Amino acid sequence: MALQDKYAELIQAANAAGVENLSTAEKDGVLHISGTAKSTADYDALWALYDKIDPNMASGDLMMNIDIKADAGAQLKVTTDSTNLNIRSTPSTDGAIVGKAAHNEVVTLVEKTDDSWWKIKTADGEEGYAYAQYLSPM
Template identity: 30%
Template sequence: MGLFDSFKKKVKETSEEINPLHKILTDANLGIENLQVVNANGTVTVTGSAQEGEAIEKVNELLAANGVLSVTNNLGVADLSHLGVKYRVATNSSNLNCRKGPSTDNEIVGKFPKDAIVQLVKKHNATWHMVRNDEIEGFCHTDYLEQVQNT
């Protein structure tokens, strides 16, 4: 590693030494990038970018299990658009609803036709992914998304 990366490694080690909660979250391998854990005035503030939305909920569970009563969870779900992951809409015959949020309670913002190719934006959880095409962006149920091999 170069001069900067060597220093950043030391920062990470120091962070883990002075903040055991950081180490707990790191060891859990939640796939969170740029994780920062600051414990001040009885409140633990967590920031970073999670690969999957479920990691954000897992952080709250882990902190609670370690006796943290007050958490400000500022973790965001990473935008994975740059990966170029594509899905085929795998409905039987109907269109696939694209919703504003990750549940059927959210309003429908558009519909993808059967066999349409959409691009992954974010993985909210195992059940709901944010995807888009040139016209629509929103959340779709993963039961109806079949990953297309990158060529």
């Protein structure tokens, strides 16, 4: 089975979600999919679909590099289930907690440190790193 066929549902979902600059290319037995999702929900849905097609990503035949659209200065909503989001001194769970952002609070993106950690600033001026999974562009 060609990789484009195996992951056709994922590619269709990315198109339907409006992933910007969507690119697919096969090289050396690996399908590379990249682009920019409009929201954290779209990003999470694509990863969940990938896990459905290839449980635990065991095949090793897909490299998905989907970013989330958000630029410095963008307003982000804290999307924890119901708890506060820890703001840390460094982009790691080892970093000291320097503040908290409440569930549904709006914060400002300072910079995307990497795919997992973003530097944010609260309305109260608390600044530090938060886990990007719990931040959604507005």
